[in-house]
Amino acid sequence: MDGMYDVVVVGGGAAGLSGALALARARRSVLVVDGGEPRNAPAEEMHNYLGRDDTAPGDLLATGRAEVAGYGGEVVRGDVVSATREDDGGFRATLADGRSVRARRLLVTTGLVDELPDVPGLRERWGHDVLHCPYCHGWEVRDRSIGVLSTGPGGVLKALLWRQWSADVTLFLHTGPEPSDDERAQLAARGIAVVTDEVAAVEADGDRLTGVRLASGRLVPRDALVVAPVFTARSGVLTSLGLAAEDVAAPDGHVVGSAVSAGPAGATAVPGVWVAGNVTDLMAQVITAAAAGLQAGGAINADLLFEDVRRAVAARQASAPPAGPELTLADPAQRN
Template sequence: MDTTTYPLGESLAETVWDSVIVGGGAAGLSAGIVLARAQFATLVVDGGAPRNGPADHMHGYLTRDGMAPKEFLATGQDEFTGYGGTLARATVTDVRRAEDGVFELRLDYRRLLRSRSLLVATGLTDDLPDVPGLSAGWASLVHHCPHCHGYEERGRTIAVIGSAMAPHSAHLAALMRRHSPSVTFCVNGVEVGAAERRRLTAYGVRLVDAGVTRVAAVDGDGAPVVIEVDDGGTVTCDAIFVGTRPVPHDAIMTTLGAAKDPVSGLVPVDAAGATAVEGVWAAGNVVNPRAQVVAAAGAGCTAGIAMTSWLLDRELAAAVSDNGGAS
């Protein structure tokens, strides 16, 4: 599906789906397969811009280590549709619960969907520090996850740029020292206490206290990356790691009344992915920014199983009601 929008046929649009899953990444497709295998009418709506889309490979997924994200998604889509699931390339622009309790979702090409249950697997956006030139190397020379990309950068000269994720920045610098004998932590305004500074220095991390003003030579042709700092100096490296600020795509949940946790800023879910809104689940990075692909897939599978139970309970109750309550 390589178009911006893949319209549903009129008959499918008029369907009251058992479940609509918004987001077709690891979490969404895993849940979709569970629901489709259980014979529930399931639609996955996806805008086609996965978080790991710019990456060439993914790691930490048993039996799928090093697989290209695009190949992973294409395989997952084939599996989902093979079980009777339906895919739509679209973006949800509005959502509400109708008077009959069914969820109504408006798509970007004005089609209206109706569904008994929802799974939100819309992921997040990685917000980089506002440093000129940094975003140009995103996913090639600039990384955020040491567990996804650290091993591949082992033995190279690495710089860590401090960010709004202050505690994580120092941890990231220490963790990258596991992969390289040459790690520079460009503090960039992050407050690093004396004890933490001693720990990092003793572990072999070099600290540069100046602020970062620009990243240059991020051209992907093997040339060194030059980080310019505000005291006039430079730091040269082969790769950059930086703690990004996660911005979850949670508007569907908040529009339906789910509140964010005041500390984490995330919509809370229970162990099965259920939100505080009846009939709405969430899985993957939208509620767990640290989840790698394998964890997102597991959360989607868990949510899908919970959704099958929820839908089945309602069908059983409806069967009793239709039968006049006879035992």
């Protein structure tokens, strides 16, 4: 970690490794610093990744790290806690253990944290049969009994969406708002039951969800439970550079989480800093995060290229010998 890298990538998930791979193949010196806590670690498989459907998340990352290393990139374990701009225009990233590393550019792909509802037993089943994304997990629980836990606006829409995968869907209003008359008509038309009691706990038998325990004491058997986490960007490194995460709202206006805004290909408001993946796009799945990392890697390489050319031109001009007096040839007709 001595010396100056072209790029330090903060975060070694799909977005970070994809960006690092593109940069390493472009013959840039790249260091990936990864905390080793991927968001999808609880899941046994990932889906909707063309050509890699059903792959275990850890297997994808292990393959990605090997590919990056194969092109000369480096991957180290560690948590980057802050970054500062140096006088030469580069950056210094500081790790939690006190180590630091210098880079000309930064690509931050730290992802997000799923803040789950505070219901006993729920967190232990997260990523297995407590779920949030139907496109990630709907097929695996198709035609089974599904519960939808409402903790705010959007519960009705989520129940209607999951009805696509099963005819046995129950909406638990819990702490969410009462459905409107129109919403109740929609739920009834789709055969979705509504439970008004608050949920007291999520219960399991060994490695299997068994149901939802209500405050009244009644157990409603369910094979899967859908929740709506608050998606909070892991933005500490970016905050140290002056880039604050902003609230992200659903179409109906309620806040679903936070993210750091970015322009095309992940460029941020701080020159030299790019972002990719869930830290800037809450809805990005693994394949879209990887694509965003690739785009950011290409943009960073182009930015470095322009800087390399400017430096080369300036160095050439500085080393060129001073021009002497201009030599003028006389007209041959006047020589005699």
